[in-house]
Amino acid sequence: MSNYTENHIPDNQNHSWSKILNFVSEDSEVLDIGCSSGGLGELLIKNKSCVVDGVEPDKKDSILASNKLNYVWNSDIETALLNIRKKYDIIIFADVLEHILHPDEVLRAIKRIIKPKGRVVFSVPNMSHVSLRLALLRGDWEYNETGLLDKTHLRYWDLKTIRELFIRSNMNLIKLDTVTYPYTDKLIKDRLKDMGLIATERGLDLLKSPEASAFQIVGYAEFSKVKQKNIKLPETALNKDIEYAIRSYKNRTIDAEKYASSMEKKLNLIINSKSYIFARRLSSIINRFHNIF
Secondary structure, eight states, rough: OOOTTTOOOSSSSSEEEEEEEHHHHSTOOEEEOOTTSHHHHHHHHHOOOOOOEEEOOOHHHHHHHEEEHHHHHHHHHHHHHHHOEEEEEEEEESSSSGGGHHHHHHHHHHHGGGEEEEEEEEEEEBBOOHHHHHHHHTOOOOOOOOSTTTTTTTOOOHHHHOOOOOOOOTEEEEEEEEEOOOOHHHHHHHHHHHHTOOOOOOHHHHHSSSHHEEEEEEEEEEOSOOOOOOOOOOOHHHHHHHHHHHHHHHHHHHHHHHHHHHHHHHHHHHHSSSSHHEEEEEEHOOOOOOHHH
C-alpha cells in the first residue's frame, strides 16, 4: 500500500478534497488519476452522484479502490492513457502532478479523453509556504514520507510554476483556490528570533502573504485554442506590494523630515555657540593678517 492509502474524508472546507468537490458538477463522468484507495472518488459518488473511474499504480490500493469506484486501471498514468477509450467531463490530479516526471506531456495527452468543455481539476503542494521559507533560511531541507517534502516528489510547484505548467500544456487556468495554513506574527517572530533575526514589517508582509500562507494550490483548467501569454500574480499580492510601496514612501518622507529638523536644530546650536563665534572671529583676524602681508 502507498503512504496515502488511509486518506480520511474531510470535515472542513479548508481541505483540498472539499475544494475539489466545489469544482465538480453533479452527475459528471470523472477520471481520478492517482486515485489511491478511492476515497476521493467515493466522496464524489456519494455527494455529487458522479460516475468515477480511477488510475492507480499501487496494486493493493487499486484493489481497494476497485471496490468503491466504477473501474480502476492498475498501471502508471502513461500506460493507462494509452488504454482508456471513453471521454470524461472531469479529470482529477489530486496531489499527483508533483509525482510525474513529465506532467506537461501527460496534460497534453489527456486532451484525447476529455470532453470538449471538460475540466482538469488539480491540487498541488505549495513550495512557497512560509514553513519552507523559514526552513530554508535555517538551512533545513528534510524529506518526509508525506507532505510538502514528500520524498517521492519529482516536481515542485508554486503559483508561478503551476501557471507556467498549464500554459505549456495549452490550457487556461479558470479558477484557483488555496488550502491555507498561515503563521501568526508571534510564530514568525519566534522562528526568526531563534536564528538571531528580527522580523521587519516588510518581512512579516512577505511571510503572511497569500502565496506564503497557501499550503496547497487547488484549481481547474480547460483546454484552450488560444495559448495564454501573461502570468499575473493574484490581485491580493499586487495590493500588498502597492500598500508596502506607499507605506515605505510615507515612512521615508517622515524620516527625512525628522532628519532635516534634527540637523537644523544642531546647526543652530553650533551657530549660536561661543566656540563657533570665537572661531569666526579668529578666522577674521587671520584673514586680515594675511591681507597685510
